[in-house]
Amino acid sequence: MQQEHREVQVRAGVEADLPALTDLYNHYIRETCVTFDMEPFTPEERRPWLLSHPQDGPHRLLVAQETTDQAKKPHNGPSAGPSGGALPGDDAALPSGGALLGYATSSAFRPKAAYAPSVEVTVYCAPHAAGRGVGTLLYKALFEALADEDVHRAYAGIAQPNEPSTRLHTRFGFRHIGTYTEVGRKFGRYWDVAWYQKDLR
Numbered sequence: 001m002q003q004e005h006r007e008v009q010v011r012a013g014v015e016a017d018l019p020a021l022t023d024l025y026n027h028y029i030r031e032t033c034v035t036f037d038m039e040p041f042t043p044e045e046r047r048p049w050l051l052s053h054p055q056d057g058p059h060r061l062l063v064a065q066e067t068t069d070q071a072k073k074p075h076n077g078p079s080a081g082p083s084g085g086a087l088p089g090d091d092a093a094l095p096s097g098g099a100l101l102g103y104a105t106s107s108a109f110r111p112k113a114a115y116a117p118s119v120e121v122t123v124y125c126a127p128h129a130a131g132r133g134v135g136t137l138l139y140k141a142l143f144e145a146l147a148d149e150d151v152h153r154a155y156a157g158i159a160q161p162n163e164p165s166t167r168l169h170t171r172f173g174f175r176h177i178g179t180y181t182e183v184g185r186k187f188g189r190y191w192d193v194a195w196y197q198k199d200l201r
Contacts, residue, residue, distance in 0.1 A: 008101060008134060010141040013061035018043045018050055020100040021063070024126055033159045033191050034124075036184040053105055058119055058149045060106050062141050064134045065098040101129040104138035106146060109155055117152035121198075123168070135168050143172065146200060154198040159184070159191050166194070174198045 013021065026040040053061035102125035109118040121142065125134045146154070156174060158165045174196035182190035 007067050008064050008137060009067045010062055010064050010137050012055040013063045013103060017063055018046060021103060022046045024100060024124055028124060033186050034162060036186060038186065058106060058146065058151045059108060060142060060145050061103060062138055063103045064101040064138050066101055067098045101126050102134045102138055104142045106142060117150060119151055119154050121154045121156050139172050151200050154200055156196045157193045158196065159193050169196045172198060
């Protein structure tokens with residue numbers, strides 16, 4: 001039997017990704033301290049989060065999806081509407097049969113207006129995708145997308161210990177700027193969060 005060659009495509013997240021994105025995030029809620037959310041979400045509960053990341057501007061959602069030779073599509077995100085803009089929720093943009101391998105976001109750092117030039121970034125990889133360079137692909141695409149936006153600093157909070165995440169952020173030019181000690185309580189113990197900063201301009 002001929003073996004399909006599998007590749008990874010990075011593209012903008014769309015509405016049709018919501019169930020898989022929710023499942024992935026719920027794994028980290030249930031099994032790890034990397035997020036301080038305590039209760040799993042339903043896709044409907046997670047929809048406002050997805051909608052807060054449009055397909056342009058400083059707040060992005062990018063997904064990594066496995067593709068095959070038979071299901072390749074261009075690396076240009078969702079299809080365009082009549083005015084050239086992306087169609088929200090256009091699942092025609094999804095390659096068929098590809099497993100979701102991870103996602104990365106840039107989100108508002110704080111709600112007050114003066115924080116607008118700062119974003120908080122994060123990346124989550126599916127457990128079965130560990131060691132495949134998915135986080136690197138996602139962050140590379142995310143920072144390329146942010147290059148033309150009015151973003152001055154990117155911040156990442158990493159619950160400790162998390163050596164793989166620390167290595168990834170350091171590789172992308174983040175530097176440690178401080179640690180909140182015992183700032184969160186989950187699984188019956190307290191956790192530190194180390195904060196990292198990347199200068200974008």
